[in-house]
Amino acid sequence: MRALDFQGLKLYRVPPKDRRTDKSGAPVRPRKMGKVHFPVFTPRGDRLMGFMVTPPEIAGMVKRPDFFVAFDALESYEGAFCALDVKGSFDKPAAKRLGIDLDRCLIWTGMDVRTVSGESLGYCADATFDPKTGAVSTYALTRGATATALLGNVEMPAELLRGYRDGCMIVDDAAAELEVTGGAAAKAAEVSVKVSASVKEGAAKVKAGAKAFDDKAAPAVEKGTRAVGRQLGKTKGMFKAFKDEFKKASQ
Numbered sequence: 001m002r003a004l005d006f007q008g009l010k011l012y013r014v015p016p017k018d019r020r021t022d023k024s025g026a027p028v029r030p031r032k033m034g035k036v037h038f039p040v041f042t043p044r045g046d047r048l049m050g051f052m053v054t055p056p057e058i059a060g061m062v063k064r065p066d067f068f069v070a071f072d073a074l075e076s077y078e079g080a081f082c083a084l085d086v087k088g089s090f091d092k093p094a095a096k097r098l099g100i101d102l103d104r105c106l107i108w109t110g111m112d113v114r115t116v117s118g119e120s121l122g123y124c125a126d127a128t129f130d131p132k133t134g135a136v137s138t139y140a141l142t143r144g145a146t147a148t149a150l151l152g153n154v155e156m157p158a159e160l161l162r163g164y165r166d167g168c169m170i171v172d173d174a175a176a177e178l179e180v181t182g183g184a185a186a187k188a189a190e191v192s193v194k195v196s197a198s199v200k201e202g203a204a205k206v207k208a209g210a211k212a213f214d215d216k217a218a219p220a221v222e223k224g225t226r227a228v229g230r231q232l233g234k235t236k237g238m239f240k241a242f243k244d245e246f247k248k249a250s251q
Helices: 091-098 145-151 173-177 184-195 197-216 218-225 232-250
Strands: 010-014 031-041 048-054 067-070 074-077 080-084 112-115 120-129 136-142 153-157 161-165 168-171
Touching: 010 074, 048 091, 067 091, 112 173, 120 153
Parallel strands: 010 080, 112 168
Antiparallel strands: 010 031, 031 048, 048 067, 074 080, 112 120, 120 136, 136 153, 161 168
16 A cells, blocks of 8 residues: 555545434445545554544634544544544644654655665655555555656665654665666666567657656646655644644734
């Protein structure tokens, strides 16, 4: 399962199992809570613990801060993506139940990636995890949105993650040797091996063009598509600053 598959999904609140029907026996309709914003991982990066969810704005104008929903509190109900409406599903109570410090948890997706020796590997675009345990198996590294579409990503085993430093995901030097997989151009190149040398040359030109485009145009694309990876405690500070500025502007 991919963390990116959840981004933007509408999340609803569902009552506990013993209160899911009304007096007439009809199912209780879930209430909308907001949209999934970004995934939250342990500081070691070995597990996905939940998601930050953005609630609807008040009167369509006042932005409210994101809140944390534990991954093990999510379920499907009446065809909707829901969170169980109990205290241990959200924010600090959920963190306490899970035995984690939310301020130390990390948003690995969107974070710049560097090897231990300092080589830049682009940024972390996604993560693959076990839907039952949340255990992360791989992190998808990319140079940009265009590179991902045409050339694919580097699927880095989670075991190569070494930590967090200066706003970056630090990975083992061995990650720099991993092959890019997937992508339209990469698949075209595989087919070209069976066709002819001229097609191979064409695929190479596509790759070269993709890189040139990515270097010049992708930065603009990335601004709209890339979530900024960071430590969760710093993200919460960002929301507080927004609220403070809004209050000042309203006076």
